[in-house]
Amino acid sequence: MNRNLIKLAVPVGVVGIILLLVVPIPAGLLDVLIILNIMLGLVTLLTTMFVKKPLDFSVFPSLLLVATLFRLGLNVASTRLVLGEGYAGQVIEAFGHVAVGGSIIIGAVIFMILVVIQFVVVTKGAERVAEVGARFTLDAMPGKQMAIDADLNAGLITDAEAKDRRAEVSAEADFYGAMDGASKFVKGDAIAGLIIIIINLVGGIAIGMLQRGLELGEAVNTYALLTIGDGLVTQIPALLMAVSTGMIVTRSNAETDIGSTASAQLTQSRNALTIAGAAAVLMGLIPGMPVLPFLIVGMALMLIAQRIKAGEVTKQASIAATTAAERSAPKTDTTEDLIEQMRVHALEIMLSPDLVDLVSGASDDLLARVRGLRRKIAMDLGVVVPPVRTRDSVDLPPATYVIRIAGVEYGRGLAPAGKVLALGDALDTLPGQVTIEPVFGLAGKWVPSEMRHSAEMTGATVIDRVSVVVTHLSSIITTNAARLLTREDVRVLTDGVKQVNPSAVDDLIPGLLSLAEVQRVLQGLLVEQIPINDLPRIYEALSLRAKASNDAEGLVEAARQALGPALTAQYLDGTLLRVIMIDPTLEQSMLEGLRPSDQGTQILMDPARLENVLASVRTSVARVEASGQTAVLVCAPALRPAIRRLISTQTGGLPVLSYQEVTSANVTIETVGVVRGAETISA
Structure with missing residues (x-):
């Protein structure tokens, strides 16, 4: 009521x-x-x-x-x-x-x-x-x-x-x-x-x-x-x-609120209050001026300044005491401590000393954002990312961070204190340090934080320091997810599948495949950034394939075919899938030149003709991208692994799907290009 x-x-x-x-x-x-x-x-x-x-x-x-x-x-x-x-x-x-x-x-x-x-x-x-x-x-x-x-x-x-x-x-x-x-x-x-x-x-x-x-x-x-x-x-x-x-x-x-903010900011400068108090006292001494009011106000300002000074001294003493206690703490050198210090961590973020504020526990704390990133990657790729170790290093240049995997540097960038990264084309009027964004290679500029609004007014995208570091970390983790997947991770994931679908695990491990072979298959999927969170379906497909052969490449392709609809869905525009085909004559010659090797199947082809094929693929991709669209390359299942290895470094990661993977989904296919031995003809 x-x-x-x-x-x-x-x-x-x-x-x-x-x-x-x-x-x-x-x-x-x-x-x-x-x-x-x-x-x-x-x-x-x-x-x-x-x-x-x-x-x-x-x-x-x-x-x-x-x-x-x-x-x-x-x-x-x-x-x-x-x-x-x-x-x-x-x-x-x-x-x-x-x-x-x-x-x-x-x-x-x-x-x-x-x-x-x-x-x-x-x-x-x-x-x-x-x-x-x-x-x-x-x-x-x-x-x-x-x-x-x-x-x-x-x-x-x-x-x-x-x-x-x-x-x-x-x-x-x-x-x-x-x-x-x-x-x-x-x-x-x-x-x-x-x-x-x-x-x-x-x-x-x-x-x-x-x-x-x-x-x-x-x-x-x-x-x-x-x-x-x-x-x-x-x-x-x-x-x-x-x-x-x-x-x-x-x-x-x-x-x-405004009262708390105003009082905190107006009293942040002890010198300003002291000078203002002295000025009030001096003005009271001018002949004809009322002495008492000026004296009261001046003394009050000086008293507030002294209280601020006392608070700063107490705070500095507390910090000094804490630092001294840390330095005087006994340093242990037991076997366990030495083993921990010499252990190579799977993921590390090294920070220069002037970047330690990123892990200070503030609202934009780097550690909290990393925890959120681990959750997202687990949901997207099905991989449990190991904990990220964060520590400072005096060997790094100022404002620099380094991302390492197993002790090896995989990425480096800048995150200067007191600045934000502005990405855009109209940044010439803004002061700051010109830089290149480490993930997408975009031109940007580190501008002072207080000019964030001015940067936004130019149409630039403004990103804080923590977001820059976490975005870079996310890109490196996604690209190297296969390297981060350990055998212990596979065991934990397998145990989780066994609780909900025990038959899928019992039919596969250890009777048909060992845990190491399953790890190799999952790593093969992650190399192409294929999520492995649908493990029951993957294990069922591996069980059928492993009865005929335990060849790693064949097992990966069997798992991909089982995930076909999910693989195709991420490239759909509504229900439309734009594809680049391979000329049937060229495809047949590729099948005839297919040979096994220790690294998987390879295509034997004349170097000149191979260069023409790669040029044809690049032309097709450029033409599709110029129209603002995306496309995938489709080919025969037997050729797919070899072609992916062949063009992966030439086309910026053009997806390669097999005919079975494409036709397993209910989609409409539109051919936007044909790869030939000498040129590309748009469909």
Whole structure:
């Protein structure tokens, strides 16, 4: 019941505001509504101060419209009472007599000052900030969306988190767009207040003289004070709402409210407080200046500075004590410790000493992001990535990190402190260090963190340091997943399959294949980045194939054929699969030249003709990519392993599927190219 009443509160309130415009109300009820209007403005202003980010008060644009309409309704109701009865309640009378001392001139001056403050200063500034904020937010949306997609692809966030962040970006754009329009209400409210008081003043004097027979001075004294009181009781809450508008559009996302943030940042410099305190004391010594107020303020600033100094000394002493305790801790050299120190870790991230803040435990902690990456790779590839060891190295250049697998360096990059990576084509106007993004080879620039918004305004995609490192790590892990799959990992995975599908394991291991042979097959799949999370289906296919032959290449192809629909699905455009075929004559000659070897089947072919075939493949791939499409190369099952090895280093990883893998899925095939011995002809 209470919840239903809350839902009806705003609609009923709006209807009540409409009634204010047409239905007369008694002076007592007007007093209550005026007080409610003032308190609404005050509560709104205080709320804008305590929210941590503007979206926490997303209802503000609509609330601003309702509050503006409420004040205009009160203007109409009070005008009706002032002009009709010469009395509009105790609140307006108190503002007309007590607040301005009963002086028409003082009241008029105070009212005009309030109008100038609201209209010229607060409202004008808030309108401009809202307009610029809306434009900047809309311009930065594509970059923010790309950053979210990059974090999702790198496994730094889940699908649900990505959905929430996209919704937040969209809501932020909607909010600033709404604030751009809502600020016009504040401006119109200020203009309306000025016009209404002029109308009330002229109308009141005319009614007093023409209808009530008052003298000019008496009419001015009576109606001018009431009109000014009416103007003050509406302009004060209007000013509060204008300040609230300026406060909400100038807030940036923060972890604390504005009071905590302001106090922390204003007291971060002890020297600034000390100099300001000394300046206050010196100003108090100027002849004619009041000494005591300046002295009180100056001493207070110096006292705060001394307290900050004492806190810094205590913090430094604590850090020094902790460091000394760590250095004085006994260093053990037991056999177990030595074995641990000499052990080669499967995955390592080496950081230069100035990058240790990446693992400081902050909100963007590298270790937490790595844990999320391990989860994503486990879900995508079916491989349990070993724990990633992170340690610093004084041998590395500043701002450098190195990713190693089994003690061997596989990747290196930069992540300078206090900077973010901007990727785009219009970065010449931004200061920073030019670099090449290590995963996709994109041109970028490390710009200062405080210029992140400026970089986004150029259309660049801005990535934080941790995301750069984790994206690089994700690429290296995915590329080298086969190397990371150990025999112990295969045993653990096999035990998991046995719990849900024991027959698939019992038929295969150890009767038909050993654990080492199964490991080799799974590594063969991972080399081509084929997920192995459907292990029961893979094991069933291996059981059938192993009864005829335990050749590793044949076992891999059998597993691939069992996963055919899943392999094809990742290259589909809806239900359409674009393929590059091999000319039948060329394919037949390849089959005739097929020979076994220790590294798998190989195709024997004249070098000149082989170069023509590779050139034909490259031309086909370039033509497809130029049209903004993707395609796969299809061939006979017997040729697929040999052709993949042949072109893998020539075409940037063009997928190679067999006829059985393609036809096993319910897809529509479109031929976009034909590979020939001398040229490529588009289909």
